[in-house]
Amino acid sequence: MFEKRECILQANHLVRQFPAPKKKVLTACNDISLEVYRGKTLGIVGESGCGKSTLVRMLMQLEQPDRGEILFHGKNLAEMTAKEKWLNRQKMQMVFQDPLASFHPKRKVIDILTEPLENYKRLKKGEKEAKAKELLRMVELPEDLLWRYPHSMSGGQRQRIGIARALSLEPEILICDEATSALDVSVQKTVIELLVRLQKEKHISMVFICHDIALIQSFAHQIAVMYLGHVVELLPGEQVGSHGAHPYTQALLQALFSVRDDRRKEIEGLEGEVPSPCDLPKGCPFWSRCRYGTETCREEKPKLKEIAPGHLAACHRL
Numbered sequence: 001m002f003e004k005r006e007c008i009l010q011a012n013h014l015v016r017q018f019p020a021p022k023k024k025v026l027t028a029c030n031d032i033s034l035e036v037y038r039g040k041t042l043g044i045v046g047e048s049g050c051g052k053s054t055l056v057r058m059l060m061q062l063e064q065p066d067r068g069e070i071l072f073h074g075k076n077l078a079e080m081t082a083k084e085k086w087l088n089r090q091k092m093q094m095v096f097q098d099p100l101a102s103f104h105p106k107r108k109v110i111d112i113l114t115e116p117l118e119n120y121k122r123l124k125k126g127e128k129e130a131k132a133k134e135l136l137r138m139v140e141l142p143e144d145l146l147w148r149y150p151h152s153m154s155g156g157q158r159q160r161i162g163i164a165r166a167l168s169l170e171p172e173i174l175i176c177d178e179a180t181s182a183l184d185v186s187v188q189k190t191v192i193e194l195l196v197r198l199q200k201e202k203h204i205s206m207v208f209i210c211h212d213i214a215l216i217q218s219f220a221h222q223i224a225v226m227y228l229g230h231v232v233e234l235l236p237g238e239q240v241g242s243h244g245a246h247p248y249t250q251a252l253l254q255a256l257f258s259v260r261d262d263r264r265k266e267i268e269g270l271e272g273e274v275p276s277p278c279d280l281p282k283g284c285p286f287w288s289r290c291r292y293g294t295e296t297c298r299e300e301k302p303k304l305k306e307i308a309p310g311h312l313a314a315c316h317r318l
């Protein structure tokens with residue numbers, strides 16, 4: 001599916017175990033092998049406790065695997081010197097679910113944004129404000145936020161600051177651990193759109209951890225489905241619906257499709273006969289806001305009658 005030479009991060013047979021009560025052992029990650037490709041997104045989906053965060057901590061070198069290896073540009077992370085690891089960490093950055101927890105509450109946005117650059121001594125004297133403003137522009141935030149404290153901003157703004165800070169070091173890989181789960185649906189959508197735009201512009205690879213298979217399949221290039229510490233299936237992002245074979249993947253998809261089917265029935269009930277997708281009307285008020293002909297229909301039920309019928313017909317993802 002992807003060119004091998006574009007593989008920048010490779011996890012081979014990773015195992016991580018923890019001691020459990022009664023002298024038992026809990027295997028949080030069990031023989032996990034994955035590849036991350038340049039400029040592509042690997043989605044990792046699975047229920048709570050299946051081992052997603054443990055996997056990410058190993059990829060970020062915050063935790064050592066008990067077995068297996070992680071190769072970055074073909075080089076084994078375990079064989080790197082401490083200095084090499086420290087330098088390497090710039091190239092893999094993380095965005096967390098709760099950015100507030102990772103920001104110093106008494107530091108202003110300007111300091112939060114430039115802290116990683118200062119840590120790596122990559123900020124010249126007198127450059128701080130200009131660099132921080134450039135980072136804010138990159139994530140489509142106004143410059144006057146520079147002088148605010150994180151607690152005085154909205155969740156979506158804080159997450160954009162988290163993204164800007166992570167990208168300040170120009171990483172090759174961005175790891176997003178439930179980065180949009182705490183946001184409401186409309187803000188979640190704009191943050192994902194921002195990430196997708198930045199990925200295209202900067203050719204960054206992303207590892208995106210999430211519970212929501214519907215969300216992840218809208219932008220990931222490949223999806224690893226995790227269940228009880230195993231990657232049970234690796235699927236091409238855009239074709240999850242037709243490829244999921246493992247019973248757990250099927251269960252995730254079934255839940256998704258039953259919701260969509262109910263929604264489709266509701267809409268068809270409202271609109272009567274649905275015309276074919278090729279009738280898409282130019283004048284549909286939501287057309288420009290809509291990537292698949294989708295979210296608006298799902299989110300704004302009271303406005304359904306305003307949406308031109310052809311638009312609804314295109315909502316094959318509902």
Ligand SMILES: Nc1ncnc2c1ncn2[C@@H]1O[C@H](COP(=O)(O)OP(=O)(O)OP(=O)(O)O)[C@@H](O)[C@H]1O
Binds near residue numbers: 049052
């Ligand atoms: N340091 C630890 N010591 C003991 N057990 C741990 C430790 N870290 C994780 N675990 C266990 O490993 C399993 C996987 O945890 P992990 O946090 O990786 O799951 P997750 O899929 O990220 O869950 P969530 O989506 O809820 O964050 C869980 O059963 C958890 O209790």
